[in-house]
Amino acid sequence: MTHRVLAAMIKHETNGFNRTPTTLRDFRDQNFHLGEAIPRVYRGTNLEMGGFLAAAEREGWELIPAVAASATSSGPSTDEAFEALCMPLTNTIRAAGRLDGVLLGLHGSMVTASHDDAEGEILRRVRELVGSDIPVVVTLDPHSNVTPEMAARATAIVAFRTSPHTDQAETAERAAAILARTLRGEVRPRVVLARRPMLTGFDGARTHHAHGPMPDALRRARALEAEDPGVLCVSIHSGFSRSDCRAVGPSVAVTGDGEDPRFRSIAESFMDECWARRGETTERVLSVAEGIAAAREWRPGEKPVVLGDYGDAPGGGAYGDGTAILSALIEAGIPGAVVANIWDPAVAAQAVAAGAGATIRVSLGGKHDPEHGGGPVEGTARVVAVSEGSFVFKGRYGTGTRGHYGPSAALEIGGVTAIVTTKNKGIYDLEQLRIFGIEPTAQSVLAVKCMHGHRAEYEPISSRCLDVDSGGITSGDPLLFPWQRVVRPIWPLDPVEGGTP
Ligand SMILES: [Zn+2]
Known part of the structure; x- marks a missing residue:
């Protein structure tokens, strides 16, 4: 039986301090492609959709492309823009008939006029239509603010491992590999998420030096994935504080095979390390x-x-x-x-x-x-x-x-x-x-x-x-900004003891 997999890419890194809303026109001007036009635009690109397309061909899936859209980061998206991005996704799911899986390339730091956690809302709408049994595997930018709602609704979370992000297609292929194993019945992925009250962590996800909070965490993540067959992915996110939304900050999502307390311990141990190294940077930003x-x-x-x-x-x-x-x-x-x-x-x-x-x-x-x-x-x-x-x-x-x-x-x-x-x-x-x-x-x-x-x-x-x-x-100076929506207390704006307020 050929598996039918729906793929979509909706990406925006929102800056809550930018007074200009991101409109539908901004997406249309940059990237807004629907249905059958998507493979023509994205095949062979080093973007998530390029990776989804390559993986689908290799796995022999029937890939159903719904929407691929992104716009330059700016202020929160208008409701009109967000609905125009979601509608082709939900309409394609409704029209698709049987679906075996969903691949979503999301950013993780999108805020809209009505949704503080836009990715959580996209996943809510997808889940509402496909139900709880269909695997929905998500790729994210490491500059994502991952919410508990996202973690609960996603079957697996897989973030890029480079900044600059030169592994976008490769990340999509890692996500597709987890979906493939799930479809073959080899694994039953679940996501656990650990967070701390921090504006930012993991050195802003910098990986251009060999050592530092992010490369060291990634090395440990790869080692765990290699040693423990139950650890399907350790996804590390530095957060994107300028979104100024409720859930800003670093997080680690561990996608494990089934339920086991060790996945929670792993996620928490990464965040303990993130907290311990919170002041460390590999690249001092100069005046x-x-x-x-x-x-x-x-x-x-x-x-x-x-x-x-x-x-x-x-x-x-x-x-x-x-x-x-x-x-x-x-x-x-x-x-x-x-x-x-x-x-x-x-x-x-x-x-x-x-x-x-x-x-x-x-x-x-x-x-x-x-x-x-x-x-x-x-x-x-x-x-x-x-x-x-x-x-x-x-x-x-x-x-x-x-x-x-x-x-x-x-x-x-x-x-x-x-x-x-x-x-x-x-x-x-x-x-x-x-x-x-x-x-x-x-x-x-x-x-x-x-x-x-x-x-x-x-x-x-x-x-x-x-x-x-x-x-x-x-x-990078948090004192420059009039924070409005972040949940206080939060480091480094407020005194926070040992990672717990
Ligand atoms: Zn990024």
């Missing part, structure tokens, strides 16, 4: 002044100094129009520095209308939230290049991902080259600069708006790859 001091040390002939703008990362829901690093680079007068990107549709339109070679007067960036990350940069700019703004990721991160800046330009302002875009996008791939004729390897300083994801492609071409906190709404 803007420290980042600029490092940039000044660049000498001709060296690889670029890469400054990741940790505070204004669109991938984490920041506005992407912060100017703190751009202003500092202009002031420092370092030749050959590039800032990618400043999200400013008005200036992008102005530059495209003027054309390459033109000189324009601009008020660039800093318009959404000038108190966080710097206000507009005023001055005269030369239009270096214009582009219609389409690219395909060629590097290891999300290989094959198609992206669109919309009409965009590279401007030279105060001696610094700034890419200015119509749409807000984080920087992950070298193609995102090359479409403007900018060769990343040939620059002195590359200031890119990203927290982790740029490291897959930008760290290897750098002399130094540093994180800089520009003070935007993805800043």
Whole structure:
């Protein structure tokens, strides 16, 4: 009998401090694909759906693709957007007839106008239709806030094990392997979840150093999975505090074969370790002044100094129009520095209308939230290049991902080259600069708006790859934010003893 497996991917990392809601148009502009169009778009990509498709072919399943949607992180999604994402999923389940399993690629940090725990709500709707016996296997980003409701409704939870997330398709294949064993009757997966009252943990899921809270926990997770056949997956999540929802924070979900108290003990022991190492980081985030001091040390002939703008990362829901690093680079007068990107549709339109070679007067960036990350940069700019703004990721991160800046330009302002875009996008791939004729390897300083994801492609071409906190709404400083929904007390905002309030 051919197994019939439904697959869907609904992803959004929500930043509760971003005042701009994420709309249906944002999903439609980025990724919103339905039914039979999905295999054409995702086959061969290093995204969860790419992994689901590959696994289904190998297992001989009849895969029923329902919806695949994602949008750049921003404020909570509108109800209209959330319903438009869920409807093709629930409608496809209703129309599918017999289903043997469900594979869901979710983010884990999505918040909507009406749902503080959007993934818990997606799983509730799926369970309501498929019942309690059909396995529903979920993949998550490690920057997920996993709730007890998610754990109760999922048959298995499997998160990525890399940041930058270069194992998205591989994670989907691990999830599909658990589903395959479940369908063959070899295992009966159950999820147990452990949490602590912490805003963040596991060093923000950083894995680009060999040792640290996250790589050490992952090593132990792999060892346990290898030694104990009952441990199907230890899924480790650092949390995403800027969602500012009730369930922010790190967690560990152990998917075990059947019910056994040892799975609870394993999950709790990982969280004990997370608590014990809560202050530990493998990558100190520098101030803007420290980042600029490092940039000044660049000498001709060296690889670029890469400054990741940790505070204004669109991938984490920041506005992407912060100017703190751009202003500092202009002031420092370092030749050959590039800032990618400043999200400013008005200036992008102005530059495209003027054309390459033109000189324009601009008020660039800093318009959404000038108190966080710097206000507009005023001055005269030369239009270096214009582009219609389409690219395909060629590097290891999300290989094959198609992206669109919309009409965009590279401007030279105060001696610094700034890419200015119509749409807000984080920087992950070298193609995102090359479409403007900018060769990343040939620059002195590359200031890119990203927290982790740029490291897959930008760290290897750098002399130094540093994180800089520009003070935007993805800043690592929790004291910058007006927390509203997180449950208090919580570390490090409040005194919390031994991991228990
Ligand atoms: Zn992430």
